[in-house]
Amino acid sequence: MTVVVAYADTDPGHAAVRAAAETPGPEGETVVLVPAVRGEAVPTAEEVAARWPGLAGRVQVEHGDVGDPSDQVVQVAQRLGARLVVVGLRARSPVGKLVFGSTAQRILLDATCPVLAVKPAAA
Amino acid sequence: MTDAAFSALASLADPSLLIMLAIGVVAGLVIGLIPGLGGTGAVAILLPVTFGMEPEAALAMLIGALAVVHTSDTVAAVLLGAPGSASASVTMLDGYSMARKGQAKRALSLAFLSSMAGGLIGALGLTIAIPLARPMVLSFGSPELFMLTILGVSLAAVLSRGNVVKGLTAGLLGLLLGLVGTSPTTAEERFSFGSLFLSDGMSLVAVALGVFGLAEIASRVGQRRITEKPVELSGGWGAGIREWLTHWSQVIRGALIGIWAGVLPGVGATAGTWLAYGQAVATAKDKRKFGKGDPRGIVGPESANNSVEAGDLIPTFLFGIPGGVPSAMLLGMLLTYGIQPGPAIVTEHLDLMYLIVWAFAIASVAGAFFCFLLTGQLARLTKVPFAVLGPGLLVIMLLGAFQEGGQLGDLWIMVALGVVGFFLKATGMPRAPMLIGFVLAIPMERYYYLTANLYDGFGWMTRPGVMIFAAVLIVPILWSLLKKLRRTAGQVDDGHRDEHDEPDTSAGDELEGSFAGTRWSLGVAVTAVVVFAGALWLSSSFSDEAQLMPRLVAIGGLVMAGLLVAQELRSRPRRPRGADPVPMDDALSGSSGSSTMVATRSRTEPAVEPATRRRDLVIAARTFGAMAVFLVLVGLVGYVAATLVFVPVFLMYAAWTRPRTAIVYTLVLAAMLLALPSLLPVDLPMGVLQ
Numbered sequence: 071m072t073v074v075v076a077y078a079d080t081d082p083g084h085a086a087v088r089a090a091a092e093t094p095g096p097e098g099e100t101v102v103l104v105p106a107v108r109g110e111a112v113p114t115a116e117e118v119a120a121r122w123p124g125l126a127g128r129v130q131v132e133h134g135d136v137g138d139p140s141d142q143v144v145q146v147a148q149r150l151g152a153r154l155v156v157v158g159l160r161a162r163s164p165v166g167k168l169v170f171g172s173t174a175q176r177i178l179l180d181a182t183c184p185v186l187a188v189k190p191a192a193a
Numbered sequence: 194m195t196d197a198a199f200s201a202l203a204s205l206a207d208p209s210l211l212i213m214l215a216i217g218v219v220a221g222l223v224i225g226l227i228p229g230l231g232g233t234g235a236v237a238i239l240l241p242v243t244f245g246m247e248p249e250a251a252l253a254m255l256i257g258a259l260a261v262v263h264t265s266d267t268v269a270a271v272l273l274g275a276p277g278s279a280s281a282s283v284t285m286l287d288g289y290s291m292a293r294k295g296q297a298k299r300a301l302s303l304a305f306l307s308s309m310a311g312g313l314i315g316a317l318g319l320t321i322a323i324p325l326a327r328p329m330v331l332s333f334g335s336p337e338l339f340m341l342t343i344l345g346v347s348l349a350a351v352l353s354r355g356n357v358v359k360g361l362t363a364g365l366l367g368l369l370l371g372l373v374g375t376s377p378t379t380a381e382e383r384f385s386f387g388s389l390f391l392s393d394g395m396s397l398v399a400v401a402l403g404v405f406g407l408a409e410i411a412s413r414v415g416q417r418r419i420t421e422k423p424v425e426l427s428g429g430w431g432a433g434i435r436e437w438l439t440h441w442s443q444v445i446r447g448a449l450i451g452i453w454a455g456v457l458p459g460v461g462a463t464a465g466t467w468l469a470y471g472q473a474v475a476t477a478k479d480k481r482k483f484g485k486g487d488p489r490g491i492v493g494p495e496s497a498n499n500s501v502e503a504g505d506l507i508p509t510f511l512f513g514i515p516g517g518v519p520s521a522m523l524l525g526m527l528l529t530y531g532i533q534p535g536p537a538i539v540t541e542h543l544d545l546m547y548l549i550v551w552a553f554a555i556a557s558v559a560g561a562f563f564c565f566l567l568t569g570q571l572a573r574l575t576k577v578p579f580a581v582l583g584p585g586l587l588v589i590m591l592l593g594a595f596q597e598g599g600q601l602g603d604l605w606i607m608v609a610l611g612v613v614g615f616f617l618k619a620t621g622m623p624r625a626p627m628l629i630g631f632v633l634a635i636p637m638e639r640y641y642y643l644t645a646n647l648y649d650g651f652g653w654m655t656r657p658g659v660m661i662f663a664a665v666l667i668v669p670i671l672w673s674l675l676k677k678l679r680r681t682a683g684q685v686d687d688g689h690r691d692e693h694d695e696p697d698t699s700a701g702d703e704l705e706g707s708f709a710g711t712r713w714s715l716g717v718a719v720t721a722v723v724v725f726a727g728a729l730w731l732s733s734s735f736s737d738e739a740q741l742m743p744r745l746v747a748i749g750g751l752v753m754a755g756l757l758v759a760q761e762l763r764s765r766p767r768r769p770r771g772a773d774p775v776p777m778d779d780a781l782s783g784s785s786g787s788s789t790m791v792a793t794r795s796r797t798e799p800a801v802e803p804a805t806r807r808r809d810l811v812i813a814a815r816t817f818g819a820m821a822v823f824l825v826l827v828g829l830v831g832y833v834a835a836t837l838v839f840v841p842v843f844l845m846y847a848a849w850t851r852p853r854t855a856i857v858y859t860l861v862l863a864a865m866l867l868a869l870p871s872l873l874p875v876d877l878p879m880g881v882l883q
Contacts (some may be wrong), residue, residue: 136484137467138475145474
């Protein structure tokens with residue numbers, strides 16, 4: 071089984087990786103990072119393992135074949151038959167939501183497997 | 194209304210019109226097959242041929258070609274993985290993967306049928322738009338028309354890819370180019386520098402072919418691809434046809450998206466096709482197969498890229514605002530026939546409108562039919578490297594530009610604009626707003642004077658139509674500001690569907706924007722500042738009446754180009770996108786190199802290798818040099834003789850073809866050139882020694 075993480079180089083994104091590393095699951099379950107921000111540099115599996123030692127040896131980085139980042143996350147999750155998708159959420163007021171849209175929301179709506187939404191620890 | 198529609202259909206029964214339509218369809222299919230030439234190339238190459246024809250025949254030919262270009266561009270995308278035009282790169286994602294699985298015929302039949310349906314739905318959209326827009330168009334006075342021209346240029350600038358400042362700079366440059374020549378209000382010569390042929394204004398074909406056509410040739414001659422063997426044409430047609438019927442809702446959705454993208458100025462076939470693909474992915478429950486051969490990834494986009502061309506025609510004919518580059522050229526053609534789009538066309542030339550609709554519909558069906566029949570043979574065309582096609586295209590394009598004014602000077606302008614176009618393309622400046630600005634410059638000025646004379650002061654600004662257009666003008670500007678805000682503020686949540694950032698990167702075009710963020714783009718920005726400042730200075734010598742437009746354009750241009758320079762300077766210390774943390778290594782130490790070549794090499798750019806960039810530059814410089822030599826030869830010995838010398842030399846030394854190919858090619862081309870004047874109303878340039 072696999073867990074797919076919508077990766078972004080931000081607090082919520084890191085919280086998502088941490089949550090994926092800590093979710094109880096079968097031994098040796100792979101964690102797949104999919105970049106969820108367009109045009110952002112993606113870390114390699116080694117860099118991720120160095121940063122979150124709990125993931126060492128069982129982390130991969132994957133890309134989908136479609137343009138939109140949220141579609142990519144959902145596509146990879148479907149291809150791998152993932153057990154769970156983890157996304158990080160940011161604080162958003164209803165008005166801010168209206169203006170800025172949300173990758174997280176689209177993943178929540180489109181994914182065909184359970185989605186775990188996490189928030190970063192309050193600063 | 195229906196009377197006009199059926200009388201237009203009846204006029205198409207005229208065999209000469211049908212023949213023109215058929216020629217257009219075949220030419221459009223061939224042009225679509227050639228990688229790098231899309232709708233723009235089709236209209237640009239055929240437009241000169243139509244000079245001297247009746248407007249009906251000319252329109253039948255051009256519309257025939259425009260309607261099918263996006264039907265055949267799929268062939269190269271599916272079989273070779275090299276799209277025939279930028280918009281076919283979308284089809285490539287799923288089409289090529291399907292073809293590699295041995296289902297090439299399935300992919301192609303899905304694509305052809307969707308293209309046909311897209312064209313038909315587009316023609317239907319055009320038909321429905323005429324009665325809907327007619328009362329509105331008829332209520333327009335010159336203030337509204339003036340606002341529409343402004344709207345056309347600025348929407349094109351804001352909506353085309355890349356940043357808004359670049360788009361506006363390009364649009365203003367186009368307006369400035371359009372102002373060259375005799376002022377419509379005072380009969381004064383502006384920016385003509387005393388030359389006689391500039392006082393007529395620049396020729397549309399020369400500008401369009403220069404900025405798009407020649408720039409394209411220069412940037413593609415260097416590509417020697419086709420190392421990969423084309424996928425075999427296998428599988429059955431039948432399965433694809435049956436499957437297509439099950440995806441009818443995707444076809445209709447794609448076509449509607451295409452029409453919408455076409456109506457918006459500056460959003461062309463490429464962006465519209467990506468929009469359709471994004472839509473297909475977003476609404477699909479099961480996304481697994483997208484990018485790996487999902488039929489839905491072919492059907493929607495293919496139907497969209499044909500309906501875009503029909504959508505483009507809606508604002509072009511009804512409002513006189515071209516929705517894209519090909520329609521900007523069509524608009525220019527109509528103007529040369531004295532047919533003023535807008536109110537005039539819906540009252541006096543309604544039959545012409547319906548002729549266009551019918552021609553589009555018939556061509557769509559015929560195009561798909563031909564594609565089914567001939568794909569096997571035509572697919573071979575896609576293997577011809579561009580370097581071989583280059584000289585032939587060049588000779589045809591230059592001959593085309595000559596037809597409008599019969600001046601050799603136009604050809605020099607065209608080559609100069611080709612250089613400009615190349616740099617605009619390389620530095621990621623959108624070129625569509627430039628051409629749209631060029632076409633709209635004179636109407637804009639004319640409507641402005643009518644408005645200023647008919648209304649006292651600013652009374653016209655309170656007309657409801659004007660206020661609505663002003664609102665439409667402001668919304669996209671706010672929207673793009675918002676997008677910018679989002680980009681700086683939003684990180685994880687930055688996922689609003691954004692049609693312009695789709696990953697159509699290297700698929701069609703390696704050059705596009707590859708010089709962005711280098712000293713070259715700074716150079717382009719600085720040059721723009723200089724051009725606008727010069728125009729401002731020159732315009733101070735004109736009379737008050739003639740000075741107003743050039744002055745406004747020059748001041749606006751100065752502001753925009755200044756902003757662009759500031760942007761370039763600000764982004765220089767950092768990486769353009771800040772994405773790849775590539776170390777600067779020894780780049781800076783060498784950047785003070787004296788020659789430009791050394792300087793280009795020394796600046797590293799993470800996205801493109803500096804070596805590639807230098808190679809692109811050298812090839813472009815050589816190609817433009819060859820074009821200049823060709824023009825000198827033409828001036829001396831005439832067109833056919835110059836072709837006889839230029840083409841074989843270019844083929845053997847630039848394209849490295851075998852001598853036999855070069856000789857046969859040259860002889861065929863020369864024979865064609867000699868035969869052309871007796872078949873079509875075409876003049877060959879004469880040399881001084883002739």
